[in-house]
Amino acid sequence: MAELSANFLYAAFLIYLIAVPVFGGAIRGTKGAKDGKGRxxxxxxxxxxxxxxxxxxxxxxxWSASGHAPVSNMFEFTTSFGMMLVLAFxxxxxxxxxxxxxxxxxxxxxxxxxxxxxxxxxxxPLIPSLQSxxxxxxxxxxxxxxxxxxxxFVAGVIFLLKHVDQSRPGKKTFWLEVIMFILVTTxxxxxxxxxxxxADYKAEFNWVxxxxxxxxxxxxxxxxVGPHEGELLTEGAMKPLIELPAIFSGRKxxxxxxxxxxxxxxxxxxxxxxxxRISALISPLVKNVNxxxxxxxxxxxxxxxxxxxxLGALVFAMIWAQLAWTRFWGWDPxxxxxxxxxxxxAAYLHLRLSRGWHGEKSAWLAxxxxxxxxxxxxxxxxVLAGLHSYA
Amino acid sequence: MxxxxxxxxxxxxxGTILCESCGKxxxxxxxxxxxxxxxxxxxxxxxxxxxxxxxxxxxxxxxKVGIWLIVITLxxxxxxxxxxxxxxxxxxxxxxxxxxxQYGIIGQMYYLLGFHHLYxxxxxxxxxxxxxxxxxxxxLDRVIPxxxxxxxxxxxxxxxxxxxxxLYSRTETELSGDAADGLRTRLKKKHYRVRxxxxxxxxxxxxxxRWGPYVNHIGLIIFLIGAMLRFVPGMYVDExxxxxxxxxxxxxxxxxxxxxxxxxxxxxxxxxxxxxKVFADAIDRAGNGKVAKSFTTDAVLYKREGDIVFGEKPKLxxxxxxxxxxxxxxRFDSYSVYQVDYKENQLDQMVFQLIDQKTKQSFGKLKINxxxxxxxYDLGNGYKVQIASYLPDFYFNKDGEPSTKxxxxxxxxxxxxxxxxxxxxxxxxxxxxxxxxxxxxSNKYKLKFDHVETKNITGLTVRKDLTLWVLAVGGAIFxxxxxxxxxxxxxxxxxxxxDHEVLVAGHTNKNWFGLKKxxxxxxxxxxxxxxxxxxxxxxxxx
Numbered sequence: 001m002a003e004l005s006a007n008f009l010y011a012a013f014l015i016y017l018i019a020v021p022v023f024g025g026a027i028r029g030t031k032g033a034k035d036g037k038g039r040x041x042x043x044x045x046x047x048x049x050x051x052x053x054x055x056x057x058x059x060x061x062x063w064s065a066s067g068h069a070p071v072s073n074m075f076e077f078t079t080s081f082g083m084m085l086v087l088a089f090x091x092x093x094x095x096x097x098x099x100x101x102x103x104x105x106x107x108x109x110x111x112x113x114x115x116x117x118x119x120x121x122x123x124x125p126l127i128p129s130l131q132s133x134x135x136x137x138x139x140x141x142x143x144x145x146x147x148x149x150x151x152x153f154v155a156g157v158i159f160l161l162k163h164v165d166q167s168r169p170g171k172k173t174f175w176l177e178v179i180m181f182i183l184v185t186t187x188x189x190x191x192x193x194x195x196x197x198x199a200d201y202k203a204e205f206n207w208v209x210x211x212x213x214x215x216x217x218x219x220x221x222x223x224x225v226g227p228h229e230g231e232l233l234t235e236g237a238m239k240p241l242i243e244l245p246a247i248f249s250g251r252k253x254x255x256x257x258x259x260x261x262x263x264x265x266x267x268x269x270x271x272x273x274x275x276x277r278i279s280a281l282i283s284p285l286v287k288n289v290n291x292x293x294x295x296x297x298x299x300x301x302x303x304x305x306x307x308x309x310x311l312g313a314l315v316f317a318m319i320w321a322q323l324a325w326t327r328f329w330g331w332d333p334x335x336x337x338x339x340x341x342x343x344x345x346a347a348y349l350h351l352r353l354s355r356g357w358h359g360e361k362s363a364w365l366a367x368x369x370x371x372x373x374x375x376x377x378x379x380x381x382x383v384l385a386g387l388h389s390y391a
Numbered sequence: 392m393x394x395x396x397x398x399x400x401x402x403x404x405x406g407t408i409l410c411e412s413c414g415k416x417x418x419x420x421x422x423x424x425x426x427x428x429x430x431x432x433x434x435x436x437x438x439x440x441x442x443x444x445x446x447x448x449x450x451x452x453x454x455k456v457g458i459w460l461i462v463i464t465l466x467x468x469x470x471x472x473x474x475x476x477x478x479x480x481x482x483x484x485x486x487x488x489x490x491x492x493q494y495g496i497i498g499q500m501y502y503l504l505g506f507h508h509l510y511x512x513x514x515x516x517x518x519x520x521x522x523x524x525x526x527x528x529x530x531l532d533r534v535i536p537x538x539x540x541x542x543x544x545x546x547x548x549x550x551x552x553x554x555x556x557x558l559y560s561r562t563e564t565e566l567s568g569d570a571a572d573g574l575r576t577r578l579k580k581k582h583y584r585v586r587x588x589x590x591x592x593x594x595x596x597x598x599x600x601r602w603g604p605y606v607n608h609i610g611l612i613i614f615l616i617g618a619m620l621r622f623v624p625g626m627y628v629d630e631x632x633x634x635x636x637x638x639x640x641x642x643x644x645x646x647x648x649x650x651x652x653x654x655x656x657x658x659x660x661x662x663x664x665x666x667x668k669v670f671a672d673a674i675d676r677a678g679n680g681k682v683a684k685s686f687t688t689d690a691v692l693y694k695r696e697g698d699i700v701f702g703e704k705p706k707l708x709x710x711x712x713x714x715x716x717x718x719x720x721x722r723f724d725s726y727s728v729y730q731v732d733y734k735e736n737q738l739d740q741m742v743f744q745l746i747d748q749k750t751k752q753s754f755g756k757l758k759i760n761x762x763x764x765x766x767x768y769d770l771g772n773g774y775k776v777q778i779a780s781y782l783p784d785f786y787f788n789k790d791g792e793p794s795t796k797x798x799x800x801x802x803x804x805x806x807x808x809x810x811x812x813x814x815x816x817x818x819x820x821x822x823x824x825x826x827x828x829x830x831x832x833s834n835k836y837k838l839k840f841d842h843v844e845t846k847n848i849t850g851l852t853v854r855k856d857l858t859l860w861v862l863a864v865g866g867a868i869f870x871x872x873x874x875x876x877x878x879x880x881x882x883x884x885x886x887x888x889x890d891h892e893v894l895v896a897g898h899t900n901k902n903w904f905g906l907k908k909x910x911x912x913x914x915x916x917x918x919x920x921x922x923x924x925x926x927x928x929x930x931x932x933x
Binding site: 323344 | 455457468476479674720727866869870904924
């Protein structure tokens with residue numbers, strides 16, 4: 001069952017990978033015959049649905065293998081977040097039929113699945129506090145809510161790619177390029193991690209943590225920075241250049257440095273090859289989109305996603321927290337960041353409905369909103385210690 | 392201020408922008424499009440600004456202020472996650488030194504500025520309270536005008552009103568009876584409610600979604616009230632209870648009404664050999680037998696019978712026996728008892744052997760209950776042991792004298808008096824197990840440590856929270872309101888015929904794409920021009 005599940009996930013990944021250029025074809029086909037566009041889109045959405053079914057197959061097979069919903073660690077959650085993103089796209093597609101949305105959303109979903117597989121993929125048994133049906137009720141609803149909200153980010157980026165004038169460098173082109181750089185860095189992180197994993201690189205350290213206890217830390221990448229009072233045990237492994245204070249996890253900081261380094265190299269190479277900003281490079285893909293329609297898609301995604309997110313990440317979360325942790329609310333970092341996400345989208349809705357923040361302003365807000373969601377997923381789990389740090 | 396009478400005859404309250412009935416502008420607005428917020432009804436905050444009440448009202452009724460409050464709260468909340476809050480410090484950590492030690496000067500600043508209990512600080516409470524006030528006033532300021540506008544809206548609208556809608560078209564044609572019938576059928580097919588008056592049609596759907604924001608704000612207000620109720624005495628109990636296996640303890644917070652007996656506490660861990668094979672890798676990674684599988688207290692709940700008499704043992708009546716597990720609290724009355732902590736293998740009984748130091752001959756064993764030790768132990772044949780002094784948690788105090796830190800037997804030490812047939816006056820012997828002191832060398836007899844028996848202690852949290860149902864009601868109303876407001880739209884289509892022309896206008900509070908598609912469908916085949924998006928036109932001209 002576990003193997004079947006893994007194969008389903010590969011299949012889903014491959015199908016999404018094929019669907020991206022197909023949607024690309026649907027966008028480019030606009031100049032030719034009208035049916036051409038329709039046919040490309042139809043193939044694209046069929047592939048997407050097929051990929052989604054495989055993705056769902058992964059989910060169900062893994063569930064049946066472990067006996068619990070596969071949403072209990074970083075790999076499982078991120079993978080199902082990707083699945084929800086595709087589901088959200090399928091729903092929105094049938095309302096608005098925008099092929100460019102498919103191309104960008106599936107790219108993000110691919111990044112999410114690849115990013116997820118950088119974490120341990122073992123099927124883990126559940127610790128007592130997770131042994132509850134609320135695990136899947138709370139986590140899947142929250143993930144679905146976040147995924148629908150993420151669609152507004154995709155729509156926002158499409159909006160900005162078309163709207164921001166690439167011939168005049170300024171704040172807008174800079175920040176749009178920052179988004180592109182972060183996406184490139186994610187690719188770089190995946191590439192670097194996979195490369196060292198293939199090479200089976202390991203470097204073991206003895207170190208002293210912040211409670212002044214001695215422990216062992218294993219690096220999967222050559223150590224540029226070493227852990228606090230680190231002592232390299234593996235022969236032939238690279239010696240760290242700098243030693244970190246005890247409050248940092250050497251392994252994590254090292255990974256971040258490698259990813260950003262590789263991201264800079266990759267980004268620089270792309271700039272050298274194409275001699276223009278990446279956002280300028282891909283903006284022709286969106287030149288035919290109707291800005292008002294994309295704006296509405298973004299808003300619609302927030303208006304559908306906001307209630308789902310509230311239900312999953314706050315209401316169900318509180319019910320479960322009352323059962324498992326004796327209190328419905330305890331200001332745990334994850335809880336606080338869910339509240340921040342809620343407040344942020346509440347502000348988005350009020351700005352839009354009452355202050356008339358449409359179009360570009362709304363698109364930037366959608367980008368910030370997604371940044372908050374990703375911060376809550378990655379940073380809060382991996383860096384801020386709390387009850388949700390299970391990766 | 393005076394009421395304003397429109398040319399259509401409707402009397403509007405002061406401050407009205409568009410006539411409530413026909414929509415004719417009552418002020419001289421020059422803009423191309425009508426301000427359709429609250430359908431141009433009078434709002435208190437836009438009409439009065441004289442007294443202090445007006446000013447406070449106007450301040451809090453502003454959505455701009457509301458958004459600022461949200462953004463400030465959001466930023467403050469984020470700030471509280473920079474370092475762990477006081478409640479999440481490791482056990483035993485002192486906040487005044489912890490932050491500085493762990494995070495240096497920034498950590499100390501964080502502590503000194505009070506950010507270590509940010510969410511309980513007066514200013515954070517004030518922010519939340521301001522959001523609450525803003526919610527109430529914003530809602531009141533808008534809900535009444537909106538109600539008036541939607542209730543009074545006429546079917547026949549002033550042509551100026553239609554012209555100033557975002558979707559508008561004018562077609563020079565006469566509408567035949569058949570075409571009009573077709574219009575009506577198609578409107579109804581799209582679930583519009585159609586009203587007609589002298590050649591004018593008002594088709595409307597999803598009006599109830601306009602109430603969504605007010606419903607969800609009411610839900611939030613109830614939720615915030617529920618959160619405040621916690622501070623009312625008697626509404627909220629949060630106590631900790633430690634019970635040793637085999638013991639019965641009064642449940643704190645229940646006014647001595649309930650008792651709980653811990654029959655047994657068990658902790659299970661995941662073992663590679665007994666779990667499913669798919670878990671093998673993960674268990675290996677974390678360490679075999681290292682990951683917790685379950686914490687269970689086999690508990691019996693008792694209720695006290697009769698009145699409390701001090702000094703008398705309470706009469707207990709067994710209510711039920713239940714396993715308390717994480718995620719499965721024991722519930723009774725309005726209380727819940729949760730499994731939250733444990734201590735395994737706590738010293739409980741200690742067994743000694745009385746021996747002759749030289750010959751190692753044994754004269755029998757004695758078992759000491761470390762929590763409630765007997766004083767005298769008769770081993771027979773004239774051998775007796777008496778506990779002269781018992782220090783359950785032994786240490787040397789400031790004056791260098793043996794003393795006990797607590798009443799918990801963490802480090803038991805005894806002074807025994809041993810009487811034997813050949814030592815009728817008795818020998819005194821000091822025994823401290825962890826210090827491996829087993830009496831003095833000069834004595835004839837010695838109490839040799841044999842073994843200990845341990846027990847587990849379960850750590851439980853006792854909670855009563857009578858505010859939960861208020862929060863649940865608030866949360867439910869909020870969810871209903873949000874869904875009502877977000878998943879439906881209030882769409883209106885006006886069609887005005889006569890004078891050889893047909894005017895069509897449309898308005899929705901959101902999702903214009905859907906409204907355009909509706910109108911396209913409704914007008915198909917009638918020859919009436921599809922309404923243009925005047926906002927887009929204006930943009931293209933500019």
